[in-house]
Amino acid sequence: MSTASDIVEPAQPQVAREGVYGSRSAEERVALSVIDNSMKVAGVFFVCCGAFWLLAGSFFGFVASMKLHNPDFMAALPELTFGRVRSAHLNSMAYGWANNAVFAIGLWIMARLSRAPVRHGGLLIIAGVMWNLAVLVGIRGILFGDMTSVEWLEIPTYVTPILGLSYALIGVWGILAFHYRKSEHVYVSQWYILGAVFWFPWIYTVAQMLIFFAPARGTVQAITNWWFAHNVLGLWYTPVALAAAYYLIPKILGKPIHSYYLSVLGFWSLALFYNWAGVHHLIGGPIPLWLQTAGVVGSLGMVIPVIVVAVNHHLTVRGCFRQIWNSPTLRFVVYGAMSYTLASLMGSLMAIPEVNVVTHFTHFTVAHAHHGAYAFFTMVMFGSVYFMMPRLLQKEWPSATLIRIHFWSCAIGAAIYVIGLSVGGWMQGLMMNNPEIPFMEIVEFMVPWLMSRSLAGVLLTIGHFAFAINIAWILLGRRVAEPKVSLTKKAAA
Amino acid sequence: MKNLPILFLGIFFTVAFSWSGLILSSQIQYGGLTPTTATLDEDGNPTPGETLFPRMASGQAEQGKLIYIREGCMYCHTQQVRPQGFGADYERGWGPRQTVPRDYILQDRVLLGTMRTGPDLADVGGRPLTRSWHHQHLYNPQITSPGSIMPPFAYLYEVKEIEGAPSPNAVTISPDTEYAPEPGFEVVPTKEAEVLVDYLLSLKVDYELPEAKFTE
Numbered sequence: 270m271s272t273a274s275d276i277v278e279p280a281q282p283q284v285a286r287e288g289v290y291g292s293r294s295a296e297e298r299v300a301l302s303v304i305d306n307s308m309k310v311a312g313v314f315f316v317c318c319g320a321f322w323l324l325a326g327s328f329f330g331f332v333a334s335m336k337l338h339n340p341d342f343m344a345a346l347p348e349l350t351f352g353r354v355r356s357a358h359l360n361s362m363a364y365g366w367a368n369n370a371v372f373a374i375g376l377w378i379m380a381r382l383s384r385a386p387v388r389h390g391g392l393l394i395i396a397g398v399m400w401n402l403a404v405l406v407g408i409r410g411i412l413f414g415d416m417t418s419v420e421w422l423e424i425p426t427y428v429t430p431i432l433g434l435s436y437a438l439i440g441v442w443g444i445l446a447f448h449y450r451k452s453e454h455v456y457v458s459q460w461y462i463l464g465a466v467f468w469f470p471w472i473y474t475v476a477q478m479l480i481f482f483a484p485a486r487g488t489v490q491a492i493t494n495w496w497f498a499h500n501v502l503g504l505w506y507t508p509v510a511l512a513a514a515y516y517l518i519p520k521i522l523g524k525p526i527h528s529y530y531l532s533v534l535g536f537w538s539l540a541l542f543y544n545w546a547g548v549h550h551l552i553g554g555p556i557p558l559w560l561q562t563a564g565v566v567g568s569l570g571m572v573i574p575v576i577v578v579a580v581n582h583h584l585t586v587r588g589c590f591r592q593i594w595n596s597p598t599l600r601f602v603v604y605g606a607m608s609y610t611l612a613s614l615m616g617s618l619m620a621i622p623e624v625n626v627v628t629h630f631t632h633f634t635v636a637h638a639h640h641g642a643y644a645f646f647t648m649v650m651f652g653s654v655y656f657m658m659p660r661l662l663q664k665e666w667p668s669a670t671l672i673r674i675h676f677w678s679c680a681i682g683a684a685i686y687v688i689g690l691s692v693g694g695w696m697q698g699l700m701m702n703n704p705e706i707p708f709m710e711i712v713e714f715m716v717p718w719l720m721s722r723s724l725a726g727v728l729l730t731i732g733h734f735a736f737a738i739n740i741a742w743i744l745l746g747r748r749v750a751e752p753k754v755s756l757t758k759k760a761a762a
Numbered sequence: 763m764k765n766l767p768i769l770f771l772g773i774f775f776t777v778a779f780s781w782s783g784l785i786l787s788s789q790i791q792y793g794g795l796t797p798t799t800a801t802l803d804e805d806g807n808p809t810p811g812e813t814l815f816p817r818m819a820s821g822q823a824e825q826g827k828l829i830y831i832r833e834g835c836m837y838c839h840t841q842q843v844r845p846q847g848f849g850a851d852y853e854r855g856w857g858p859r860q861t862v863p864r865d866y867i868l869q870d871r872v873l874l875g876t877m878r879t880g881p882d883l884a885d886v887g888g889r890p891l892t893r894s895w896h897h898q899h900l901y902n903p904q905i906t907s908p909g910s911i912m913p914p915f916a917y918l919y920e921v922k923e924i925e926g927a928p929s930p931n932a933v934t935i936s937p938d939t940e941y942a943p944e945p946g947f948e949v950v951p952t953k954e955a956e957v958l959v960d961y962l963l964s965l966k967v968d969y970e971l972p973e974a975k976f977t978e
Binding site: 336337338340341344345347350351352353355356414415416417418419420423455460463464467468471472475479484485486487488489490491492493496500504537540541544545547548550551553554555556557560563564567622626629630631632634635701702703704708709712713715716719 | 766769770772773774776777779780781783784785788789791792793794795830831832833834835836837838840842844845848849850853854860861862863864865866867869870871872873874876877878879880881903907909910911912913914915916917
């Protein structure tokens, strides 16, 4: 695939020593640029689709949020009733934004660490188009009355085989990129991505089969549902975001990860504990008690990988805080990594029955879900996109201001979101457990807290627009011959 | 990491472990539960001649459940009663006993839910709420529950001119309120609203099982 012409083009002297490849040797720059070039079309495609879904998901999320304190808002449209639009929000964000981000970042990091270009990128695009069309038909189905009402699996079953098939095509590329690796060493980030690539199709297929195509009886469905839904975050988004953090932090700081052995421990303890944790969504519910206990144990076990990763990252970045601050990528990634620690420890706490009896069934859980999926995963993905795109396109980001707007509105928005709904949700839980308080009083009490969520949603949406504009701009803008002074320059690899 | 086979086996076995531990073993433990009578005979079998629980849902209720699924009601309403002493489900009158796995075995789609923006509905059919109340509440929750944040499902109702006598199933809405239709008009439930209410009224935990007696 990589012919001479592929090699020559990006390695021209116009990308000077100050450019996206920093002060590497000419040989290394050529090798990297060949790999980047092989991911260019697919990577840019996934990022653009991701940004589209991010905006669509923000819209649905905002409508859903408004309806919770203003039920007459757009109430005449059946397509936008709360139950449907919140599911459209979740699925746009999960299968639209997050999966496209995983495809782009996961495959690119895999290719780079394997030191091998991605082969037949064109076929990858076909799979990508299929995936995104399937999500589009799926979201349309949710809005127009075909929703399944199974959490994280709302997309109608007539679409899911296509989703599965196109995923398989994309996943195979990750494995192929690894298979043709030229590097001798297999990096931590590669384990995480390999794990994710295998885990996702497995949990997805099992969930589809046992819930829809050959349904298990009774609450075994619910156990399957939460085994899947929690593992989407734990065995699919989390490993890829951790892979990105493990790749980008040392790369940008120019120093190795603090401890190789801590990385090993972190990976295996995550693989072992995370996938038992999902049952904690059913504590107190109609399932055998021993299963609930297994879920609690799995959730508490998660303390190990979380602390290990946090210590490892902290000891790596120690003493480099100015560099973090100056690199837009690291700002996002470090915000995400810190949220990972905090959100995961909260998650372990929330599985303890004495805490769960308050937080379960309340907005505390919603706050927690966004803490993990947004403040951790999405922020790391933003940072990764800021790092990857200039390397794929051989261009600098056109606007540092937009990146700053993006960071601050999302950082503050996510904080308001998580704090507002956590505090409100905790009080909601306490009130719900006190039978003296009439239910309607709790509903009315929650309204201001739910408004804080809409405010957070506006801030997040502003950030997403800044992100999308910058992406459109870098794509349409001319190739930069002389790198401009911008934030990204300091992040040069 | 040099030993790739261990990596791949590890990736495989960690998930195989949780899958068999959580899903396969629950399927083996209680995937084969069948309906039974409230008390068992001396041999531990269902007492002959007594009603088997849980009951089959009516066709109307099954149709209504499809509307419940389509509109995503379960994102704000759970269908599970937790045991007394864990939360206040019993004290709030959400059910006379905790729900157990057997309660759900006849349901094609289990809608336990994880969010209580609104109250639990496992036993909503057991509460003293009439068909008429449910229609008012679905048409616009403010009629029955001022301050509610539940969305109005007015699109499941038709507002039409009264021709001759008012329709027998028209929703009663006091004419003094802002939710009442124009004079000479009435609010009539569509088929979808009727079956949805059938479904809600069918949700009852009014029977005991050998493993779940009413809370004293």
